[in-house]
Amino acid sequence: MDNDVLSPAEPRAAARDTAPDHAWWRSAVIYQVYVRSFADGDGDGTGDLAGVRARLPYLAQLGVDALWFNPWYPSPMADGGYDVADYRGIHPMFGTLEEAEALISEALALGIRTIVDIVPNHVSDRHPWFQAALAAGPGSPERERFWFHPGGGEHGELAPTDWVSSFQGSTWTRTVDPDGTPGDWYLHLFTPEQPDLNWNHPDVRAEHEDVLRFWFDRGVAGVRIDSAALPVKDEALPMLPEEPAPGQHPHVDRDEIHDIYRAWRAIADSYDEPRVLVGEVWLEDAARFARYLRPDEMHTAFNFDFMTQPWDAAAMRRSIARTLAEHAPVGAPATWVLSNHDITRPVTRYGREDTGFAFDRKRFGTPTDLALGTRRARAAALLTAALPGCLYLYQGDELGLPEAELPRDVIEDPMHFRSGGVDPGRDGCRVPLPWSDHGASLGFGGDDAAEPWLPQPAAFAPLAVERQAADASSMLALYRAALRLRREDDGLRDGVLAWLDAPGDVIAFRRGASFASVTNLGGAPVALPAHTEVLLASAPLAGGMLPPDSTAWLTVEPAGEESA
Ligand code: NOJ
Secondary structure (H helix, E strand, O other), X not given: OOHHHHOOOOOOOOOOOOOOOOOHHHOOEEEEEOHHHOOOOOOOOOOOHHHHHHOHHHHHHHOOOEEEEOOOOOOOOOOOOOOOOOOOOOOOOOXXXXXXXXXXXXXXXXXXXXXXXXXXXXXXXXXXXXHHHHHHOOOOHHHHHEOEEOOEOOOOOEOOOOOEOOOOOEOEEEEEOOOOOEEEEEEOOOOXXXXXXXXXXXXXXXXXXXXXXXXXXXXXXXXXXXXXXXXXXXXXXXXOOOOOOOOXXXXXXXXXXXXHHHHHHHHHHOOOOOOEEEEOOOOOOHHHHHHOOOOOOOOEXXXXXXXXXXXXXXXXXXXXXXXXXXXXXXOOOOEEEOOOOOOOOHHHHOOOOOOOOOHHHOOOOOOOOHHHHHHXXXXXXXXXXXXXXXXEEEXXXXXXXXXXXXXXXXXXXXXXXXXXXXXXXXXXHOOOOOOOOOOOOOOOOOOOOOOOOOOOOHHHHHHOHHHHHOOOOOHHHHHHHHHHHHHHOHHHHHOOEEEOOOOOOEEEEEEOOOEEEEEEOOOOOEEOOOOOEEEEEOOOOEOOEEOOOEEEEEEOOOOOOOOO
């Protein structure tokens, strides 16, 4: 596929320039496709590329600019595909490389770009490199691409460090030598099936740079970089310091990591339409986060700060201000993310007593008011879609799907098992989508399709696409209207944010000259600021007042531009 076909030939919005838009990513709406659960084209119970291709018109109608696909590569699926066995192929249960190429160009013909997921920190334990390393034995060059190390203690029985896995437990697993005796240990920040790569090894760097070119040459517009702050380790493998100084943690956010992304940026920039790097960067320190977004590194990174805030106007307003302030010095656009395949669905989260998000607070049987959560998720949808920058939308959030409370015996997520069964894990937000309100798989597969790989709760049927498409008051209708306005309104696209005076429970701001967004997080209706038109509201206005837990978009009298 050559470079020139990367720019959509027929942009959907008449208002758009037909010239290639190299800055498309600064204000894009990016829809996250978890292929396994999006649509099942061959009826085997698992979503696939055929299913996505058949549903591209739905995505075009929704009004998204790009699709981010979770890993679609061959994988034993020990961690939902984040254990990659071959970075240049497609998992047979999803389809073939030819289908992926067809999907990329068909999406583009509808004005939709494609982003693929790159996983640099680790590979699958079935990856040929790791298999070769195991076979070659201690001290071999094959093992230098990973972190093999002898254990401590008299017989090497102690793990080399006290590092704690992101999925709980130790980050080390002991190998067994070819003669059957216990051998060296290897490092894995996630599961034992995901051995960490050694980024000091030139093969590791060269391989990933080649993988980037492989996908860029196939027309993908960018990559989402998994666990982007983790790949570089302190070679000395020290124990965890009590309070590591910035850049001094043995395996998080080390200063040397930026060289990797500078090299990747040079590759991305070498294309006629430069490709885009999006980082999954979980860091609390805003200044350290912004370093990944310097002009010669990544284009954007997920902003998890806003997503983890409770349903509280002051906390959310502070997070918005903090986010914009931290991005400004590096000139990068912010991103707004309400959820993804790792996070409790917004309608569930916002319907609980604890409305913020932290991985270690997830429990089975948490009481949830879904009507309240849905109301708030609608308000949050408009709030985030009105903020400056790039918007991420995880599949199913446009339908207001709740988190599914799955029976324990169907859960596959290693987070659940490694918590000793205490944490329900992340499969509850990965349940196959309902396309129709009837049939065994609610239209996920055809009429005779096998059962979906995870069971759909009864609550999914009334939320099916088919139903919501015919209901002007549905979540789907709200998203479609919001994304249309976002495309058409200049202020919403690139207008500067200026806060409006508002009561403490209200988040109100102007974008550009005449657009305003007002969200009421309090318990009583509030008056709207002076306006000439209500463009859209997440709930019916009550006598001109904005009810609790709702957002309205307004046209207001033009004002002089102020800065945020
Ligand atoms: C972040 C991904 O989003 C998550 O799903 C995965 O388990 C870890 N990285 C490890 O790859």
